[in-house]
């Protein structure tokens with residue numbers, strides 16, 4: 001057996017964790033020939049439930065699963081990690097102000113960033129799923145000065161997948177024929193799902209759809225507010241689709257994006273498309289299997305400019321807020 005890849009998952013006893021871990025163990029994230037060793041991080045109250053999940057993972061008899069360890073200590077959980085999925089976060093509860101939410105999450109993502117800095121493997125790749133994902137990734141990255149910020153990413157792949165699926169429904173085209181969809185900005189209701197450069201079967205998606213009112217009044221709000229629609233229908237937030245998107249994100253990062261297409265991910269801005277450098281914002285991205293690159297040279301019309309700027313302004317406000325809280 002080749003050396004297993006060490007995968008650390010936080011919030012392992014939560015609902016996304018439950019949908020995620022079995023797919024990692026089955027090889028869907030890293031590949032059908034790559035063994036994995038799982039480190040599960042939970043808060044002390046979550047450890048017993050994580051132990052239950054570990055029993056079920058054992059019962060999967062996954063040939064690629066080389067071991068499972070459970071921790072309530074971040075330093076131990078990230079020791080030697082090659083891939084870290086930061087899922088556990090403090091949810092917003094009724095009446096909670098944004099500052100309180102950011103502060104509570106700072107208390108989680110600061111020590112996790114420090115632990116990654118202290119002990120993760122040199123090739124660590126981090127995906128932050130826990131919300132507010134972009135700013136949580138920024139907090140973690142800023143406490144890992146020895147790890148290139150490019151290794152800290154925030155998940156907007158679920159938004160991307162939702163956008164692709166909505167275009168497939170609208171046009172009747174197969175999902176596999178839809179390419180070059182982009183999510184810009186924050187993983188929040190301000191995100192901008194952009195079809196300007198998207199294609200359906202190689203043709204311009206906007207020409208195939210030929211319905212700008214649908215794009216502005218249906219598509220964009222449906223994608224941006226899908227999370228709330230899932231909660232309203234299911235009585236719980238998206239979990240299996242979020243886990244699926246996390247699998248897709250890491251798979252694309254490690255195995256590369258297909259020629260001629262791109263995906264969306266929250267990565268550190270280098271100033272491209274007027275997004276202030278240092279913010280973790282969603283962009284159109286490709287991967288060569290090692291690092292993400294922002295797709296360059298796309299035209300941005302006035303409509304898109306306004307939408308991107310609005311979401312980026314929210315990211316800047318969040319960055320200012322966590323700065324003022326001393327979290328970065």
Ligand code: NAI
Pocket residue numbers: 010011012013014015016017041042043045046087088089090091108128129130131132133155156157158159187237238239242
């Ligand atoms: P959940 O509440 O079912 O599970 C969260 C788990 O995290 C719990 O077991 C909790 O004990 C654990 N946890 C809390 N603090 C922790 C810490 N410091 N270290 C380790 N574990 C910790 O929540 P669920 O549904 O699994 O969602 C997790 C996060 O993912 C939420 O913040 C949610 O908003 C976010 N999310 C993000 C999406 C995205 O597209 N980026 C999509 C869907 C959810």
